[in-house]
Each structure stands twice: as structure tokens, then as C-alpha cells.
Amino acid sequence: MSKGTDFLNKDREKFKIAVDIFSSKGYHSTTMDEVAQAMGVAKGTIYYHFKNKDELYLCTTQLGISILEIMAREAIGQHTDSREKIVALIESYLLFMHDYAGIAYIFLRELFGDHNRRDFFREATKSYQKLIQNVLEEGQRAGAFAGDLNAEICASSIFGMIFTVAIHYLQVYGELSMDVVKDNICKLIFHGLLEV
Amino acid sequence: MSKGTDFLNKDREKFKIAVDIFSSKGYHSTTMDEVAQAMGVAKGTIYYHFKNKDELYLCTTQLGISILEIMAREAIGQHTDSREKIVALIESYLLFMHDYAGIAYIFLRELFGDHNRRDFFREATKSYQKLIQNVLEEGQRAGAFAGDLNAEICASSIFGMIFTVAIHYLQVYGELSMDVVKDNICKLIFHGLLEV
Amino acid sequence: MSKGTDFLNKDREKFKIAVDIFSSKGYHSTTMDEVAQAMGVAKGTIYYHFKNKDELYLCTTQLGISILEIMAREAIGQHTDSREKIVALIESYLLFMHDYAGIAYIFLRELFGDHNRRDFFREATKSYQKLIQNVLEEGQRAGAFAGDLNAEICASSIFGMIFTVAIHYLQVYGELSMDVVKDNICKLIFHGLLEV
Amino acid sequence: MSKGTDFLNKDREKFKIAVDIFSSKGYHSTTMDEVAQAMGVAKGTIYYHFKNKDELYLCTTQLGISILEIMAREAIGQHTDSREKIVALIESYLLFMHDYAGIAYIFLRELFGDHNRRDFFREATKSYQKLIQNVLEEGQRAGAFAGDLNAEICASSIFGMIFTVAIHYLQVYGELSMDVVKDNICKLIFHGLLEV
DNA sequence: GATGAATGAGCATTCATTCAT
DNA sequence: CATGAATGAATGCTCATTCAT
Numbered sequence A, B, C, D: 001m002s003k004g005t006d007f008l009n010k011d012r013e014k015f016k017i018a019v020d021i022f023s024s025k026g027y028h029s030t031t032m033d034e035v036a037q038a039m040g041v042a043k044g045t046i047y048y049h050f051k052n053k054d055e056l057y058l059c060t061t062q063l064g065i066s067i068l069e070i071m072a073r074e075a076i077g078q079h080t081d082s083r084e085k086i087v088a089l090i091e092s093y094l095l096f097m098h099d100y101a102g103i104a105y106i107f108l109r110e111l112f113g114d115h116n117r118r119d120f121f122r123e124a125t126k127s128y129q130k131l132i133q134n135v136l137e138e139g140q141r142a143g144a145f146a147g148d149l150n151a152e153i154c155a156s157s158i159f160g161m162i163f164t165v166a167i168h169y170l171q172v173y174g175e176l177s178m179d180v181v182k183d184n185i186c187k188l189i190f191h192g193l194l195e196v
Numbered sequence E: 001g002a003t004g005a006a007t008g009a010g011c012a013t014t015c016a017t018t019c020a021t
Numbered sequence F: 001c002a003t004g005a006a007t008g009a010a011t012g013c014t015c016a017t018t019c020a021t
Helices: A003-010 A012-025 A032-039 A043-049 A053-077 A082-099 A101-111 A115-141 A151-173 A178-191 B003-010 B012-029 B032-039 B043-049 B053-077 B082-099 B101-111 B115-141 B151-173 B178-191 C003-010 C012-025 C032-039 C043-049 C053-077 C082-099 C101-111 C115-141 C151-173 C178-191 D003-010 D012-029 D032-039 D043-049 D053-077 D082-099 D101-111 D115-141 D151-173 D178-191
Strands: none
Touching: A003 A012, A003 A043, A003 A053, A012 A032, A012 A053, A012 A101, A032 A043, A032 A053, A053 A082, A053 A101, A053 A115, A082 A101, A082 A115, A082 A151, A082 A178, A101 A115, A101 A151, A115 A151, A115 B151, A151 A178, A151 B115, A151 B151, A151 B178, A178 B151, A178 B178, B003 B012, B003 B043, B003 B053, B012 B032, B012 B053, B012 B101, B032 B043, B032 B053, B053 B082, B053 B101, B053 B115, B082 B101, B082 B115, B082 B151, B082 B178, B101 B115, B101 B151, B115 B151, B151 B178, C003 C012, C003 C043, C003 C053, C012 C032, C012 C053, C012 C101, C032 C043, C032 C053, C053 C082, C053 C101, C053 C115, C082 C101, C082 C115, C082 C151, C082 C178, C101 C115, C101 C151, C115 C151, C115 D151, C151 C178, C151 D115, C151 D151, C151 D178, C178 D151, C178 D178, D003 D012, D003 D043, D003 D053, D012 D032, D012 D053, D012 D101, D032 D043, D032 D053, D053 D082, D053 D101, D053 D115, D082 D101, D082 D115, D082 D151, D082 D178, D101 D115, D101 D151, D115 D151, D151 D178
């Protein structure tokens, strides 16, 4: 944990400010002056705690993403049934989108972003998708999920679908009605589109 | 159609160059010098055809996105059965990702991007999701798809899942094996995860 | 007479357009594109007639200033009395300001302008002031004007006062009421401020 | 008082440098690089204190013009007699031209300049002319000056004449012999041209 | 620890000028 | 004679970073 992460951890208000600015303006359009002013400190102070802008951004994002990781692991941990685990994961992702939409935006943006930081976010994504994938494979071995499905592809699908729907909702309706979204995603994931 | 779109339309090579650079380096990290040099023209030439960097970027992206729209509409047009339409849409999206991955990156990046250009991309996204949504609702009326599903949420889900999986594949395996991905997504979408 | 002067002389409409643009926007803020568009010709056409922007500007201004010279010489020529000559000169200057305010602005601006073109305008000014000075000296020799006055200083004074008042009027009242201005300037010049 | 005015006020050397460059090369032909180099600071330093080139120019000119205002008000304040006030005003203007010729050039140039900044300079000019006008009206009420003269026109005349003569002298002789100029202008203003 | 004035490399943009048609 | 697409040198401005206090 770097000096900077420490700084943001101790002062969660400043963390939120950093997330707000970076998520609403993007990395490049956010200036260090703006961050400093929004945080109510001098620019030099930020450079005292962070080596450079990139470190500030990365620390901010890392801290935010670690929250998602904790939420997801906790969600899974509370269940033994694969299906219930999937539901819990969906719930936790949606909750994260609801509570930390700024971070989510940054995360997705960087996931599709340019070379510079993509690797870091790819790793994070892989680990989240792996979380889903593990539950899927576990479920397949237990005979709960169809064995002929490629768990990797399904995990990636579920990951992408949740975030896309959540952001669609946030953008179109301004708010995320979690129950409706959760129910529909669960139905789609578990039973598919076809009428039986 | 602006002067700039004209320029890119007539010289598809330059269009591809613009897409390549913007998708690999991102908007901000791409300099007009680089674009000019890569296109083999003077910087002034670009400014003769485009008002500024933003217009160059937007024209490039718009042209790219219009390709997706054409592909998607053609795909749907060749089928009457709702289920086959969905399959065709998935195929066309994957084909687009395969042939125009750069555009797809830009598209997704901006979809989650900062306020400046988000609106433009949101509209484009909405129109694609609407395409899916219409097919879904048509299928529901025909009794092919489960009537209790929210078509809007499902459309957004399908949209997000396809792109996410495709990019995951491109990032992890460097190439998109379309058949495998298509088959799995179809299975998941049509029948769901559960073993029957 | 250069090719350019010819061009402007033959097409007085284009001359007026050039004066309008240069006087309202200044030399540097006027682009060749603007001039070409306002004249209704292609940029290349202008470069066909003028070597460069500077020549266009100089030809335009020279032509304008020559008008003032003709007006002033005609005014003087119609009188033999020194005092009447002065009145006629004032009238002609005011008339010029009234009819060719654009030229007058350019003239004065350049008179106080930077090094580049100052010399040319200085010469023109000197010649106008000399015109006044000659009349003054003539009048002094004839005993009409006070002999202890420095004719050079007085000529310069009169020149400056006329233009300044005229522009003051144009700027403050939007229009030049020539009679009022002329009367007052004559009174001031001939009798001075003091109550007798 | 803006940050920039502060900067120039504290470091009068830099103020003089700015005046020198702007007056000798004009606004457009002066580059920020030149100003920075002449001042011995980095370009960024200038942009730290001034929002842009225009603000630098305006602050510089404003500061210069305020000097003229102070000089003029001091000159008037030391006298009670209207005629003596006029003489003092003339003296102060000539002194200003002598000490701050650069500012005077900028001032006059802008007074006849293009639309952009003209308004600002017009206001300044009006206030100076008003200064003269007030003294003239005061003198008229006291019976010292001819009552049938339009004070506004006379004030503008006097203003223009002083500056024009002073600049004429500077340009022709390279130096301003103040006594000669002052005496002649006073004679002309007070008694007029006519031999009595 | 904290500050904010100073820096300068980097970049978008402008525009006079050219020249092939 | 006339055109207008192409050029590239020139320049205003930004902003991450440093460092003396």
C-alpha cells in the first residue's frame, strides 16, 4: 500500500472527490489543479502524497475496485448453492453500480481504454470474471448448470450484461431500480429467452 | 454529411488509419501530428477538411458506427423468424467486432466516457439496443420468447454481453473465434444456464 | 501603379469591400479567406492580382489616401485667401471622414502603428501636414496669421485636432454633424479659447 | 486589481518591458515567447499571472493609462485658475508623452483600432477628454473662456492636438522639446491663429 | 507536512502562400 | 484568368511537475 493509498484511505472524503472528478471528466480532462481545489489542498500537497497524476488516478481506482472485490467475495461467501451464488453476485454488482457508479464508469472506461493502463484493468476484470467462472464450473460439476456451456464465455457474458444493463438504466432513467433489473437478468440467465 | 465525412468516405485508407490511431491511443493521447503523418498529409490538410480534432474524431467514429448499423439492419432483413433474427444480429455484431475492432473499442470507451461526447454515443447505443428490443418484442408477441421478460433489459443485456465477450476474447486470445462464441451466446440466451 | 491597384481601381466595389474589412477588423485579424469570400472570388484570384497580403493592404490604403490628397488639393485650389484655404481644408478633411471613415481609421491606426508600415504612413501624414503648414506660412507672410507661431507645430495641431474630433463624434454620436464641428474648430483655431 | 496587474505593479521593470515590446511591435506581431524571453521568465510564468495574451496586453495598457490619469489629476489639482489648469494639463500630457511614449503609442493606436478592444480605450479617452471639458466649462462659467464654444468639441480638439504634435515631434526629431511645443500650443489654444 | 509560484515541453490551431488543373 | 485543395511554419495556450520557503 503506497503513501497515496494511505492518504485516500484515511480521508474518504478526498477519495470520493477524486472519484467524482475522474469519473465525470475522465483522466485527461481532469487537471491536478481541479483535484487540488476540489480537495481543498494545494497542488503541492497532492504531489507530496502521490508521485504523479497517474499514481493518484491508479490509487483512486484501485481503492474503488477493491471495494467491488470485497463486496463480490462477501456475496459468494454467504451461499453454498451455485445458483444462489450467481444471484448474490448479480446483486452485489448491481449494488456496487448503485453505490459507486463513478468507480464503475472509470472501471469500464479503462477496460476498453487505450494501451497505457489497460493491462491493469484487464487483470482486475479477469479476476472478477474468474470469480463468476469458478461458480459456473462448480455448478456444472454439481449438475446444476448445463455442462456443454463454455464457462469462460458465460462468465464474461454475465459480467458484461450486468454492467451494461446497469449503466443503461442509470443513463436512461437516472436511477437503478435494482429489483427489476435483478429479476430479469436472473430469468434470462437461468432460463433463457425461449418460451417453454 | 460534412466536408470531413466526405474526405474519409472517399479515402477509406485514411479512415482506417484514423480508426487505428484513435482506438489504440485514445482521443487525448493521439496528436494531430501523428494522424497527419500516418495519413501521409500535412497537418493543415486535416484542418482543411475538419474544423478541429473533435470533428475529425466524431466523423471517424460516426462513419464507423454507421457501418455497424448497416450490418445489423442487413442481418435482420434476411430473416423473418425472430429467433433467427437474434442469431443473425449476434453474428453481425461479432463480425463487426472481428472486422472493425478498433471502432468497437472506441464505441464502448465513449459509451462509458466522460460527459462531453457521451450523449452522441448514448443515442447510437440506444438505437442498436432498440433494434434488438424490437425483435424481442416481436418474438414475444409471436409466442416464441417468454412473455414475462422485460424486453428493454434483455436487449441491453444481449448488447452488452456480445461486446464484452468479443473484447474479452480479443484481449485474452488475440483473436475472435466467432463460431465458438456465437454458439455459446446463443445457448445461453435461448436456454439459459440451468440444466433441464 | 501595380497590377493590384489596377484591379481595385477598375472594380470600386471590391475596393470598398477591402476597406470595410480592413478598417473594421484590422490588418492582422483580417484573413485572406475573408477578403476573398467578401469579394466573391477565390483566394487564388487575389494572389493573382496581389503579390501578398501586404500588397493588397497597401494598395487598398494607398488608393484610399490618394482620395484624401485629391480632396485636400481641390479644396485649397478653390481659394486664394489663407484663412479661407484653412476653412476649406477643414471642410475637406471632415468630408473625407464622413465619406471614407474606414480609410481614415486605417490611416490613423497605421500612423501610430508598429514599425512595419509606419514609414509609409508617416510620409503621407507629413505631406498632409505640410499642406496645412504651407498655407499657414503663406498666411503669416501675408500678415493674416500671428507671425510668432511655429507653423509646423500649428499644422500638426490642426491636423490632429480635426481627425480626433471627427472620430470622437463618430464614436460618441454615431454620425458626424459637420457644420457644428467645423464652426467650433474654426472658432478655436482662429480666435482661441480666451474671451476677448 | 487582477493578479496580473499586481505582477506588473510589483515589478516595474517587467511592466516597462511589456510596454516596450507591445508599443514597438504591436499586439499581433508580439509573441508571448518574445515577451517571456524579454522579461527573463518562462512563458508559463506569464500564463500563471495572466489568463491570456489579451489580459497581459490590457493590464499593461491599463496600468500605463492610469499613470496618465494620475499625472493629469495632480496637474489640475495644483491650480485654481482655469487657464492655469489648462496649461498644467498640457504640460502633464507632454511630460507623459516624454516619459511614457510607448504607452501613448499603444493608447492612440487602440483608440483608432479595430472593434475588439476599442470600447475599453474609448472609455479611457472619454474620461480624459471629460477632464479637459470640465476645466473648459468651469472657465466659461467664470467668464475666462469664450462662452459660445462647444466645450466637448474643444476638449476633444485639445486632446487630439497635444498627442498628435507630440508624436509628430518624436517621429520627426526623435525627441520632444517640451517648452517649444507647450508654448506654441498654448498660444494657439488661447489666442488662435489670427493676428490681432 | 504543506504550499504555490515558476517552469517548459507538448499540442491544437491558424493562415498566408503555392500550384496543379 | 481563375480556382481551391494542400501546405507547414508560426504561435497561443495547457498542465503535469518541481522546489524553495
